[in-house]
Amino acid sequence: MTAQDHDLGASAPGQGATGEPATGPVPRGRPADRAATPAAEGDDGVEEALALVGMRPASSRNHGAPAPDQDEHSPGRHRGTPWEEARALASNAGRAGVLRTRRDPLAASLGRVLATPLVALVDLPSFDTSAMDGWAVAGPGPWTVASDESGILAGRGAVEVLADGTAVRIATGARVPPGATAVIRSERARADRNGRLHAQSQVMHGQDIRPRGQECRSGDQLLPAGTLVTPAVLGLAAAAGCDELLTVVRPKVEVLVLGDELLTEGLPQDGLIRDALGPMIGPWLRALGAEVTATRRIGDDADALRRAVTESDADLVITTGGTAAGPVDHVHPMLRKVGAELLVDGVSVRPGHPMLLAGLAPGRYLVGLPGNPLAAVSGLLTLAEPLLRQRSGQATPAPYRASLRDEVHGHPQDTRLVPVVHRGDRVVPLHYRGPAMLRGIAAAHGLAVVPPGGGRPGDELEILDLPWPPSSEGCFT
Ligand SMILES: Nc1nc2c(c(=O)[nH]1)N[C@H]1C(S)=C(S)[C@@H](COP(=O)(O)OP(=O)(O)OC[C@H]3O[C@@H](n4cnc5c(N)ncnc54)[C@H](O)[C@@H]3O)O[C@H]1N2
Numbered sequence: 001m002t003a004q005d006h007d008l009g010a011s012a013p014g015q016g017a018t019g020e021p022a023t024g025p026v027p028r029g030r031p032a033d034r035a036a037t038p039a040a041e042g043d044d045g046v047e048e049a050l051a052l053v054g055m056r057p058a059s060s061r062n063h064g065a066p067a068p069d070q071d072e073h074s075p076g077r078h079r080g081t082p083w084e085e086a087r088a089l090a091s092n093a094g095r096a097g098v099l100r101t102r103r104d105p106l107a108a109s110l111g112r113v114l115a116t117p118l119v120a121l122v123d124l125p126s127f128d129t130s131a132m133d134g135w136a137v138a139g140p141g142p143w144t145v146a147s148d149e150s151g152i153l154a155g156r157g158a159v160e161v162l163a164d165g166t167a168v169r170i171a172t173g174a175r176v177p178p179g180a181t182a183v184i185r186s187e188r189a190r191a192d193r194n195g196r197l198h199a200q201s202q203v204m205h206g207q208d209i210r211p212r213g214q215e216c217r218s219g220d221q222l223l224p225a226g227t228l229v230t231p232a233v234l235g236l237a238a239a240a241g242c243d244e245l246l247t248v249v250r251p252k253v254e255v256l257v258l259g260d261e262l263l264t265e266g267l268p269q270d271g272l273i274r275d276a277l278g279p280m281i282g283p284w285l286r287a288l289g290a291e292v293t294a295t296r297r298i299g300d301d302a303d304a305l306r307r308a309v310t311e312s313d314a315d316l317v318i319t320t321g322g323t324a325a326g327p328v329d330h331v332h333p334m335l336r337k338v339g340a341e342l343l344v345d346g347v348s349v350r351p352g353h354p355m356l357l358a359g360l361a362p363g364r365y366l367v368g369l370p371g372n373p374l375a376a377v378s379g380l381l382t383l384a385e386p387l388l389r390q391r392s393g394q395a396t397p398a399p400y401r402a403s404l405r406d407e408v409h410g411h412p413q414d415t416r417l418v419p420v421v422h423r424g425d426r427v428v429p430l431h432y433r434g435p436a437m438l439r440g441i442a443a444a445h446g447l448a449v450v451p452p453g454g455g456r457p458g459d460e461l462e463i464l465d466l467p468w469p470p471s472s473e474g475c476f477t
């Protein structure tokens with residue numbers, strides 16, 4: 001690691017590792033006087049500029065009301081569908097049609113969603129089981145030890161009745177013989193020379209016996225439909241006697257990446273940039289429960305886009321870029337040409353307000369993600385996630401809130417989605433949250449839903465989780 005790598009990696013420029021504003025110099029090579037630039041965090045464009053110099057905007061200034069000349073989006077110019085309503089519309093779209101299901105062996109069901117409840121096929125445990133290695137005893141002691149040297153082992157068939165006043169060696173997991181009243185752990189009993197067993201502590205009736213049906217009875221519902229099949233679910237299903245599971249077929253999704261300026265390898269140069277969405281959107285969709293059939297690069301070719309959309313057999317087509325009104329923004333014209341029904345045409349959310357949802361045919365949809373990479377993430381979570389959740393049969397988790405540690409400026413009218421990390425019982429907004437930036441979201445644990453006007457320390461904000469576990473403490477706070 002070079003010295004420069006270290007400087008940039010250890011904490012956000014101009015910030016301590018803990019996220020407290022640093023008092024030291026601004027980063028090398030950046031003009032220090034930029035620190036004094038008046039700014040409002042509510043404006044993504046200004047925020048982007050601030051992130052570039054590693055500064056936070058002054059928290060006392062202009063809360064929730066960016067100066068109009070600093071807002072690249074000119075508040076009021078674009079009023080889309082309210083964010084909550086857009087999510088509800090996407091969710092409704094995902095409910096259209098019948099869920100396809102399939103029955104597979106357990107291992108092949110991993111990562112899909114239960115189409116029907118998981119029901120126990122047996123009692124668990126299915127016989128009275130010893131919880132310890134030791135002695136099964138019947139009645140009060142001392143007990144006469146049965147002559148069977150190895151005792152009762154796990155996996156044995158029927159066992160004989162244990163007569164009152166007798167004891168037999170027993171292994172963990174073995175069937176407790178009828179008549180036994182308790183199991184005594186081997187370290188808590190001692191046999192004398194005459195073959196009599198003495199307990200060294202008080203023996204409670206039923207101790208260290210797992211009674212039949214303690215965990216469930218045959219026919220009990222163990223998990224509801226809509227549960228994600230995790231390794232633990234596979235284990236439970238096997239324990240409960242299941243060999244196969246009925247799960248929802250993953251919805252097919254095709255990703256079309258638009259833009260002639262995109263390179264798929266090497267260094268960005270000559271006005272060309274690396275395609276950041278091609279490598280990101282497919283895996284993200286898989287994590288949301290989709291089967292991604294292809295990620296195709298279409299460039300800025302209007303005909304190729306139309307052909308790709310009309311020829312696709314995917315349940316959901318995702319496009320990236322081309323949602324705005326520039327000369328090569330082909331998504332709207334293409335949707336008109338193919339007779340699609342626009343269900344959501346712009347959302348009152350920052351970043352990502354040009355995102356859209358269209359119906360292509362009954363049960364087939366297109367989500368248009370804006371090209372700016374964090375705006376595309378916003379579109380994924382706002383439109384693609386609720387739609388795919390329904391189409392893959394997943395239960396909707398109850399929304400949850402967390403207390404905000406630091407002030408976040410808001411857009412005057414729109415919801416903002418801001419990458420955050422969890423720190424204790426609070427969430428901390430991350431730097432590098434401009435619409436063209438992925439540096440914040442790549443370190444984030446989730447996105448905070450910041451209402452119009454912004455959030456103050458202590459405000460409880462809804463948090464959208466990312467579809468993978470938090471992997472680090474997160475930097476750039
Ligand atoms: N006159 C207006 N212009 C823009 C508005 C507006 O309201 N009025 N909205 C801005 C906002 S906000 C966004 S977001 C973008 C959305 O634009 P598009 O969806 O048409 O996307 P593009 O123009 O194709 O690209 C925008 C930006 O993102 C870069 N990009 C595109 N694809 C990728 C990719 N796969 N990997 C990395 N970066 C990508 C592209 O090079 C552009 O820089 O429109 C604004 N304009």
Ligand code: MOO
Pocket residue numbers: 044350351352353354370372374375376435436
């Ligand atoms: O703010 Mo745009 O919606 O750049 O994302």
